[in-house]
Amino acid sequence: MKFSAALAIGAAAQAVNAHYFFDTNIVGGAVQPAFKYVRQSTRATKYNPIKFSSNPAADIRDGSTADGPDIVCNQGAFSSAGKTEVLTVNAGDEVKLQLAVGAKFQHPGPGLVYMSKAPTGSVKAYDGSGDWFKIFEEGVCDGGDFTSTAWCDYNRNYIAAKIPKDTPNGEYLLRAEHIGVHRSHVNQPEHYVSCMQIKVQGGGNGTPGPMVKFPGAYKATDPYANFSIYNGRKAFPMPGPAVWTGGAGSGASAPQATSPVEQAASSAPAAAKPTTMSTVRVPAAQPTQAAPATGGAGCAALYGQCGGNGFTGAKCCSAGSCKVANPWYSQCLN
Numbered sequence: 001m002k003f004s005a006a007l008a009i010g011a012a013a014q015a016v017n018a019h020y021f022f023d024t025n026i027v028g029g030a031v032q033p034a035f036k037y038v039r040q041s042t043r044a045t046k047y048n049p050i051k052f053s054s055n056p057a058a059d060i061r062d063g064s065t066a067d068g069p070d071i072v073c074n075q076g077a078f079s080s081a082g083k084t085e086v087l088t089v090n091a092g093d094e095v096k097l098q099l100a101v102g103a104k105f106q107h108p109g110p111g112l113v114y115m116s117k118a119p120t121g122s123v124k125a126y127d128g129s130g131d132w133f134k135i136f137e138e139g140v141c142d143g144g145d146f147t148s149t150a151w152c153d154y155n156r157n158y159i160a161a162k163i164p165k166d167t168p169n170g171e172y173l174l175r176a177e178h179i180g181v182h183r184s185h186v187n188q189p190e191h192y193v194s195c196m197q198i199k200v201q202g203g204g205n206g207t208p209g210p211m212v213k214f215p216g217a218y219k220a221t222d223p224y225a226n227f228s229i230y231n232g233r234k235a236f237p238m239p240g241p242a243v244w245t246g247g248a249g250s251g252a253s254a255p256q257a258t259s260p261v262e263q264a265a266s267s268a269p270a271a272a273k274p275t276t277m278s279t280v281r282v283p284a285a286q287p288t289q290a291a292p293a294t295g296g297a298g299c300a301a302l303y304g305q306c307g308g309n310g311f312t313g314a315k316c317c318s319a320g321s322c323k324v325a326n327p328w329y330s331q332c333l334n
Helices: 002-016 077-083 260-267
Strands: 022-027 087-090 094-099 111-117 133-138 158-162 170-180 190-201 305-307 321-326 329-333
Parallel strands (some): 087 190
Antiparallel strands (some): 022 094
């Protein structure tokens, strides 16, 4: 029965291609059993994204919204907390979460990892409503296609982050998230999130921060939620607070960065690598021309979606023409 269920989930995941969810982690190179340390959501379709409540009703999946409680660890995940084991990790060690059923990140967008300490000492009794701090983020790594391969985690199946050495000992929720920004230009970023239960040992006396809460850390008006990956490369405004790498932090929530350069300086990890705030500009890869699709009333507006695998909306453009960005997304462009 378990094997059949896995096949069914795998087939469904293949059907939607770019959607995904985390179900396991890797310890010492060994992949752990599904949902051993990762809380399992109660969603019937586990790979569905989480979007803002202001998005069209038809685009809200399973009633989960990015400005609602499901953005914490995904829908119903707290109900599995009691039966989910707690992984003991040393401060300074890397924690790696892996996607389920062989999926890979095939939406452009950032990867993020947050932590929140269980206030009562037991992470199994913690719903994630407390304070969160960010320990990792990654966005654009190279000069590849800004709509796909330029993003660090594109075509990868995991997110990995080191627990800062100054992290105080105790039990925590570790929250892994990938945000697909292929539809942020129409205010529809897609959030994929899961939480893992860990116990940190060998830590220090650091003061994590800035602190944020979920929901609340992200808003539909944030720059990342209105960012376009199309029509040329540009600096990406990373969502959430600055990354805490150790030492003294701040107890207050950090405001959304208004300058990509300022945010790069405040959030870059100590081990530097190409950051999401790179101002290097290279020509964006030109999408291939789809069959001409123009029209008037009832057609998609300029920069609107006009096609893609599984898309059921208008496949014509009121302005411009429908051009293919990738197998899952076509857009009306001049």
